[in-house]
Amino acid sequence: MSFPLLTATAALPAIGAIATAAVPAARRTAAKWLALLVSLATLALAIAVLVRFDPDGDRYQLTESHAWIADFGVRYELGVDGIAVALIALTALLIPFIILAGWHDADPLETGSRRWRPTQGFFALILAVEAMVILSFEATDVFLFYIFFEAMLIPMYFLIGGFGDRAHEHGEQVASTQRSYAAVKFLLYNLAGGLIMLAAVIGLYVVAGNFSLQEIAAARANGSLDMATSTERWLFLGFFFAFAVKAPLWPLHTWLPNAMGEATAPVAVLITAVVDKVGTFAMLRFCLQLFPEASKWATPVILVLALISIIYGALLAVGQRDIKRLVAYASISHFGFIIMGIFAMTSQGQSGATLYMVNHGISTAALMLVAGFLISRRGSRLIADYGGVQKVAPVLAGTFLIGGLATLSLPGLAPFVSEFLVLVGTFARYPAIGIIATFGIVLAALYTLVLYQRTMTGPVKPEVSAMPDLRVRELVVVAPLVALLIFLGVYPKPVTDIVNPAVQHTMSDVQKTDPQPEVEAAK
Numbered sequence: 001m002s003f004p005l006l007t008a009t010a011a012l013p014a015i016g017a018i019a020t021a022a023v024p025a026a027r028r029t030a031a032k033w034l035a036l037l038v039s040l041a042t043l044a045l046a047i048a049v050l051v052r053f054d055p056d057g058d059r060y061q062l063t064e065s066h067a068w069i070a071d072f073g074v075r076y077e078l079g080v081d082g083i084a085v086a087l088i089a090l091t092a093l094l095i096p097f098i099i100l101a102g103w104h105d106a107d108p109l110e111t112g113s114r115r116w117r118p119t120q121g122f123f124a125l126i127l128a129v130e131a132m133v134i135l136s137f138e139a140t141d142v143f144l145f146y147i148f149f150e151a152m153l154i155p156m157y158f159l160i161g162g163f164g165d166r167a168h169e170h171g172e173q174v175a176s177t178q179r180s181y182a183a184v185k186f187l188l189y190n191l192a193g194g195l196i197m198l199a200a201v202i203g204l205y206v207v208a209g210n211f212s213l214q215e216i217a218a219a220r221a222n223g224s225l226d227m228a229t230s231t232e233r234w235l236f237l238g239f240f241f242a243f244a245v246k247a248p249l250w251p252l253h254t255w256l257p258n259a260m261g262e263a264t265a266p267v268a269v270l271i272t273a274v275v276d277k278v279g280t281f282a283m284l285r286f287c288l289q290l291f292p293e294a295s296k297w298a299t300p301v302i303l304v305l306a307l308i309s310i311i312y313g314a315l316l317a318v319g320q321r322d323i324k325r326l327v328a329y330a331s332i333s334h335f336g337f338i339i340m341g342i343f344a345m346t347s348q349g350q351s352g353a354t355l356y357m358v359n360h361g362i363s364t365a366a367l368m369l370v371a372g373f374l375i376s377r378r379g380s381r382l383i384a385d386y387g388g389v390q391k392v393a394p395v396l397a398g399t400f401l402i403g404g405l406a407t408l409s410l411p412g413l414a415p416f417v418s419e420f421l422v423l424v425g426t427f428a429r430y431p432a433i434g435i436i437a438t439f440g441i442v443l444a445a446l447y448t449l450v451l452y453q454r455t456m457t458g459p460v461k462p463e464v465s466a467m468p469d470l471r472v473r474e475l476v477v478v479a480p481l482v483a484l485l486i487f488l489g490v491y492p493k494p495v496t497d498i499v500n501p502a503v504q505h506t507m508s509d510v511q512k513t514d515p516q517p518e519v520e521a522a523k
Contacts, residue, residue: 005052006062006078006138009045009088013038013095014131021124028119032103035123039096042130046092053085055501060140060214068144073210077141082502083354084137086495087281090361091137091274095130097477099123101369102266106163122163125155129270136278142286143211146201149242149282150194152275157187159267160259182258189255193245200238204290207231217289217509229293236294240287240302246279249339250309253332260328261381265372268324272331272368273361280338280357284350284506288342292510295343302343303426303433309336311436314443318450322381323371326451327364330407333440334360334415340437341422345510347503349425354499355492356418359406362488363415366481367403370396373474374455377467383451388460393469397456399478404452406485408444414488428515 016038023031053061060079068076080088106122132152139145161183201211207227208216219225227235245252256276260268288295313333320326338360341353374389374396375381390397406413409420419441427434470478488495507513 004064005045005049006064006080009042009049009092010131010135010138012042012045012131013127013134016042017124017127017131020127021120023120025118025120028107031120031123032099035127036096036099038127039092039099039130042134043092043096046089046134049080050085050089050498053080053082053498055082055498059502059505063140068141072143073205073212074143075141075212076144077212077214078135078138079140079214080138081285081505082498082500083281083284084502086354086358086499087277088134088137090277090358091130091133094269094273094361094365095126097365097369097481098266098269099126100473101269101372101477102126102264103473105264105266122159125159126266126270128155129159129275133274133278137281140213141211142201142204142213142216142290145213145282145286146194146197149197149246149278150191152278153187153190153194156271156275157183159270160186160263163264163267178258179262182255182262185255186259189245189252193242193252196238197242200235203231203235203238207235213286213289220290220292221509232291232294233297236287236291236298239291240283240298243279243282243287244305244339246276246282247335247339248276248279248332249305249335250312250332251305253309253313256332257325257328260331261322261325265324265368265375268327268372269365269368272328273364276331276335277357277361280335280342280353283339283342284354288506289509295510296345299343299345303340303430306336306340306343307433307437309333310340310440311443314440314447317447318443320447321383323375323383323451323455324368324381326383326447327368327371327407330444330447331360331364333444334364334407337419337422337437337440340426340433344422344426344429344433345507346425346428346515347500347507348421348428350503350506351496351500352418352421352423352425354503355495356415356422358495359414359418359485359488362481362484363403363406363413366399366478366485367407369477369481370400370403373470374400378464383454386455386461386464387458388456389464389467390456391460392465392467395470395475396467399470399482400456401452402482402485404448406489408448409441412486412489414485414492416489417492 020031020035059081063079066076068074106119129152132148135148136145161179208225248256259271310333313329317326317329338353338356341349406415409415423434
């Protein structure tokens with residue numbers, strides 16, 4: 001029997017989480033190093049998955065299948081396509097940077113009668129989230145996917161509520177209340193989506209008789225599973241609602257600004273660059289593959305909701321006073337682009353959406369982590385409390401600028417290629433939607449450049465006059481992310497070569513072909 005590489009890739013951070021949590025309280029530094037080493041070993045396994053995956057091979061590769069709950073047809077089934085491989089690599093890549101960036105975020109600190117939770121718990125929870133996210137990308141059994149889709153909410157709840165941002169303008173008591181509110185709101189929204197999805201999962205089993213994604217999809221394709229139109233639409237809505245909450249899509253997005261605002265910067269990156277990608281990934285893997293006709297039926301409404309997310313998120317980002325909430329609303333706008341690309345039902349749109357998931361993860365990590373370093377120095381998240389930072393910390397300001405320019409999709413940086421593909425793919429089939437969506441780019445330039453101008457330029461405020469520049473640990477976090485933004489901005493081919501065959505399979509699932517140009521190019 002071949003080595004279960006997919007299981008190992010998810011099991012390693014899970015075992016590492018248990019081992020990290022078991023480190024004695026007096027050995028906090030050892031817990032940090034253990035978590036970092038486990039995350040690097042997981043990255044090595046993810047690279048092995050990437051190397052062994054053949055883009056021109058079978059749709060699902062490195063498959064594993066074992067009986068689990070035989071009486072209910074539940075199996076432990078894993079398999080990856082190109083989209084899953086790219087997102088597993090993104091997750092494994094970002095976790096070491098998240099751990100390094102949060103190296104001191106959970107150190108014990110006396111605040112009156114309160115003390116921060118044990119350091120080991122913080123890093124153990126991060127590794128636990130990594131394990132569950134990777135398993136969600138690997139699962140090809142619908143019930144198995146559902147378990148980890150929901151289970152990741154538990155460690156995320158404690159990361160938001162128990163290890164919140166210490167830079168709060170209203171004091172620790174108010175900060176604790178707002179952290180609790182943000183954590184509960186995150187949990188309730190996602191649990192509500194999950195419960196609706198559970199009903200749809202049960203309904204799918206009643207109709208199909210099993211939970212195997214590949215078996216159900218094959219039965220749909222060959223006509224042996226004839227699903228009534230109304231049944232398919234209700235099941236689609238149950239799945240899509242849960243994924244739209246996770247994504248997050250307007251109007252189900254309101255938990256995200258609270259969660260990102262109250263969490264530490266590394267945990268905010270974990271939310272939007274890693275966990276939220278499960279929602280958009282699942283739209284491609286489950287909604288389009290299991291319910292192709294219902295997906296096409298719902299497309300007009302979903303495109304309108306995605307367009308609202310793009311414009312609404314960008315407009316609210318323009319008016320933000322809080323740096324982290326600005327990035328949160330910007331992410332809502334970016335997820336609107338991703339969902340728009342998925343449901344444009346063109347190969348360019350879906351390739352761009354998948355590439356956008358990867359590029360958004362890297363660009364948001366770069367911007368938010370540098371913002372976290374900035375906030376930790378000044379002790380405030382408010383934009384008005386900064387000014388002239390580039391004169392006292394030029395490297396910090398420079399990396400902040402690159403992260404911001406990537407966020408507005410400047411040509412030459414990674415998100416530009418993906419956003420361009422999404423817009424081209426959308427315009428080919430829905431020109432009005434594509435045209436209106438371009439205003440999101442204009443607004444992105446506005447909120448990004450205004451943020452940089454207000455925080456980094458102008459007279460040096462007394463509170464930032466002694467601000468130190470990036471330290472070695474912080475440079476180790478930021479420099480590779482900046483390098484990736486530039487590399488994938490000029491040469492995205494390594495990612496597109498992996499995801500394009502999977503996109504073609506998805507297009508085949510929904511029986512869509514790319515629109516032909518009305519005017520042929522001159523020969």
